[in-house]
Amino acid sequence: MTITVTKLLKMASGCWKPCTLHAGVKLDVFSHLTRSPMTAEDLAGLLEVDTRALDMLLHALTAMELLHKEENRFRVTPFTGEYLDRQSPNYLGHLILHHHFIADGWNRLDEAVRQGGPVRHRSSRNTGNLERESFIMGMFNQAFRIAPEVVAAVDLSNRRRLLDLAGGPGTYAIHFCRQYPELTATIFDLPTTRPFAEQTVARYGLDDRITFVGGDVVTDPIGSDFDVIWLSHLLHSEGPEVCAAVVAKAAAALTSGGMLLIQEFILDNSRIAPIHPVLFSLNMLIGTPEGQAYTEGELADMMSRAGLTRIQRLPLDLPNGAGIMLAVR
Numbered sequence: 665m666t667i668t669v670t671k672l673l674k675m676a677s678g679c680w681k682p683c684t685l686h687a688g689v690k691l692d693v694f695s696h697l698t699r700s701p702m703t704a705e706d707l708a709g710l711l712e713v714d715t716r717a718l719d720m721l722l723h724a725l726t727a728m729e730l731l732h733k734e735e736n737r738f739r740v741t742p743f744t745g746e747y748l749d750r751q752s753p754n755y756l757g758h759l760i761l762h763h764h765f766i767a768d769g770w771n772r773l774d775e776a777v778r779q780g781g782p783v784r785h786r787s788s789r790n791t792g793n794l795e796r797e798s799f800i801m802g803m804f805n806q807a808f809r810i811a812p813e814v815v816a817a818v819d820l821s822n823r824r825r826l827l828d829l830a831g832g833p834g835t836y837a838i839h840f841c842r843q844y845p846e847l848t849a850t851i852f853d854l855p856t857t858r859p860f861a862e863q864t865v866a867r868y869g870l871d872d873r874i875t876f877v878g879g880d881v882v883t884d885p886i887g888s889d890f891d892v893i894w895l896s897h898l899l900h901s902e903g904p905e906v907c908a909a910v911v912a913k914a915a916a917a918l919t920s921g922g923m924l925l926i927q928e929f930i931l932d933n934s935r936i937a938p939i940h941p942v943l944f945s946l947n948m949l950i951g952t953p954e955g956q957a958y959t960e961g962e963l964a965d966m967m968s969r970a971g972l973t974r975i976q977r978l979p980l981d982l983p984n985g986a987g988i989m990l991a992v993r
């Protein structure tokens with residue numbers, strides 16, 4: 665992509681459209697307009713917001729092809745009815761709202777660079793209810809789209825006990841258990857994640873095979889004798905030393921011959937590609953004391969220092985530069 669003045673200036677105002685989308689989702693206009701098409705005035709009455717301002721927002725969402733306008737009424741499109749209505753099983757609003765909550769930190773990136781540390785609280789800690797739900801269920805939104813591809817590429821035949829370490833709502837534990845009927849799983853995550861994980865597991869009717877254990881992976885015991893551990897998107901929120909300790913702890917919790925799988929946004933050795941992991945490091949800079957994206961070599965080194973062998977990266981081309989490392993105890 666050759667940069668031009670037009671592209672540069674477009675980049676500078678690139679946050680306008682995302683902010684418009686975030687506001688539409690946060691005000692839940694899509695759910696209301698799925699129930700019935702409405703004028704800005706009627707919807708403003710329902711949402712208890714300013715009519716003139718909502719009218720502008722609805723026109724902008726229409727210009728972005730997220731709503732239709734007929735006469736003076738607005739309605740959802742088939743697409744936004746499926747993905748932005750809170751009642752839809754395919755609702756993606758959690759992930760969109762997660763981006764809304766972290767946007768304030770991105771706006772203060774210069775301060776983070778100046779001081780060399782975070783300018784917002786961690787998404788996994790000390791957050792309000794809506795923000796916590798958006799983070800955990802946003803991870804569900806994200807993982808749900810990728811999990812089928814991951815499960816198809818990872819052979820867990822003959823494995824019986826899976827630990828989904830820092831598993832959040834348990835999206836991967838659920839997908840692995842659906843694929844392998846003999847498998848049981850433990851989701852280990854911070855205690856505040858429990859209600860989201862239990863609800864999600866119950867929704868898939870797997871409460872008899874998947875249990876939740878609350879704890880801190882850095883300071884608490886994580887259990888033992890697992891023949892497979894799935895560690896997805898935790899390491900980027902910690903610095904290299906804590907990551908090495910977590911990987912060593914996971915390795916020690918495996919049976920002999922047990923397998924550790926790590927999913928992360930993986931940087932090239934050049935550290936300038938793929939673009940998502942490069943930017944994700946900044947996302948961790950603004951939100952965590954030591955988090956960052958890691959290269960394949962760095963992840964392999966953590967696995968090797970934990971005494972694991974047969975270290976490899978699975979040949980998978982996942983969205984956002986995500987990749988999976990595998991090693992065996």
Ligand SMILES: C[S@@+](CC[C@H](N)C(=O)[O-])C[C@H]1O[C@@H](n2cnc3c(N)ncnc32)[C@H](O)[C@@H]1O
Nearest residue numbers: 788803807830831832853854880881882896897
């Ligand atoms: C980005 S989410 C990934 C969730 C899930 N593994 C996935 O890939 O969809 C990171 C998860 O790590 C959890 N987490 C962060 N720090 C943790 C800690 N110290 N101990 C246990 N869980 C932690 C968060 O609560 C969150 O569920």
